[in-house]
Amino acid sequence: MSIEFYIDHESCISCGKCIKECGMHVQIQNCSHVEPDNPECSRCLHCYTVCPDNAIRLKAADSSAGLDPQLMHAITDENLSSFLAYRRSIRSYQKRSIEDGILEKLIDMARYIPSGGNAHSYEFTVLKSDVTQKRIKEELHKIYKFRDQLLNNPVLRNVAKPFVNKQMREFLKSKTYRSRMKELLSRISEGDDPFFHHSPAIIIIHSKDQIPTPKEDAILAGYNICLVAQTLGLGTCFVTLAQNAFNSSRKCKEILNLAEEDNVYAVVTLGYPAVHHLRIAPKPAKQINWI
Numbered sequence: 596m597s598i599e600f601y602i603d604h605e606s607c608i609s610c611g612k613c614i615k616e617c618g619m620h621v622q623i624q625n626c627s628h629v630e631p632d633n634p635e636c637s638r639c640l641h642c643y644t645v646c647p648d649n650a651i652r653l654k655a656a657d658s659s660a661g662l663d664p665q666l667m668h669a670i671t672d673e674n675l676s677s678f679l680a681y682r683r684s685i686r687s688y689q690k691r692s693i694e695d696g697i698l699e700k701l702i703d704m705a706r707y708i709p710s711g712g713n714a715h716s717y718e719f720t721v722l723k724s725d726v727t728q729k730r731i732k733e734e735l736h737k738i739y740k741f742r743d744q745l746l747n748n749p750v751l752r753n754v755a756k757p758f759v760n761k762q763m764r765e766f767l768k769s770k771t772y773r774s775r776m777k778e779l780l781s782r783i784s785e786g787d788d789p790f791f792h793h794s795p796a797i798i799i800i801h802s803k804d805q806i807p808t809p810k811e812d813a814i815l816a817g818y819n820i821c822l823v824a825q826t827l828g829l830g831t832c833f834v835t836l837a838q839n840a841f842n843s844s845r846k847c848k849e850i851l852n853l854a855e856e857d858n859v860y861a862v863v864t865l866g867y868p869a870v871h872h873l874r875i876a877p878k879p880a881k882q883i884n885w886i
């Protein structure tokens with residue numbers, strides 16, 4: 596739902612800052628302020644956040660009112676760098692559940708990402724129920740058993756080649772992937788959960804939209820969730836194994852109450868970590884191409 600605003604002309608001193616800052620260049624001709632009703636307006640609210648006279652007013656209650664812009668000064672380069680570098684993908688969780696209020700807070704904070712065209716078309720499904728988790732895991736198991744049969748049968752591999760996408764074709768060729776698939780299935784038989792790491796909650800981020808950038812937005816939203824979760828003592832892990840299976844399975848979408856046109860772009864497991872990381876792992880150095 597887009598956020599509507601209006602201009603309080605009594606407060607506006609026509610300084611023009613809103614026009615200068617408007618990313619969409621939405622302006623009434625010869626006027627000194629942005630045009631709130633213009634259909635081109637993306638509701639990014641840059642005009643609202645720069646207005647020195649608070650002349651741009653929201654029509655509905657401000658859902659970010661509890662957040663304090665001054666607090667951002669409390670974050671230093673040093674402590675943010677350490678915080679980011681300390682993050683790990685957590686694959687081992689305590690049996691403790693996560694309160695709904697905490698999950699709601701994480702999803703609330705996910706909305707503060709940059710989003711292509713300010714579209715924010717992503718939606719969230721939270722998978723907590725043991726019964727639904729069991730059903731979805733059984734379905735994923737079936738999907739991966741089928742993929743294993745396909746991958747490890749040379750005749751089926753050849754027959755499938757023309758019908759699968761480029762990524763799957765690469766998988767069909769890869770010996771490593773074939774042996775990984777076997778390993779994955781044997782882990783499941785032994786009671787392991789390679790899809791969700793026995794996490795008490797899973798956030799699925801999906802969108803019906805194809806444009807402008809639903810996939811990128813969903814991944815950014817997922818990463819905001821990971822970061823805020825870390826401040827609350829929670830661990831997280833992005834899981835592609837489940838994500839790409841969801842998109843190819845009507846049954847999975849049915850279990851998750853998703854429409855056929857929903858594309859799942861990110862799946863994040865969450866829980867209180869059962870492992871404690873004592874130090875920060877170095878990451879490969881990156882060469883910068885200075886131009």
Ligand SMILES: Cc1cc2nc3c(=O)[nH]c(=O)nc-3n(C[C@H](O)[C@H](O)[C@H](O)COP(=O)(O)O)c2cc1C
Pocket residue numbers: 682683684685686832833834835836837
């Ligand atoms: C898009 C994406 C997909 C991932 N998929 C999985 C997955 O399916 N299962 C898993 O255990 N980890 C998954 N991971 C976690 C990566 O394996 C992990 O980020 C990487 O090994 C580095 O570890 P770190 O996150 O602890 O630094 C994924 C991470 C990303 C960003």
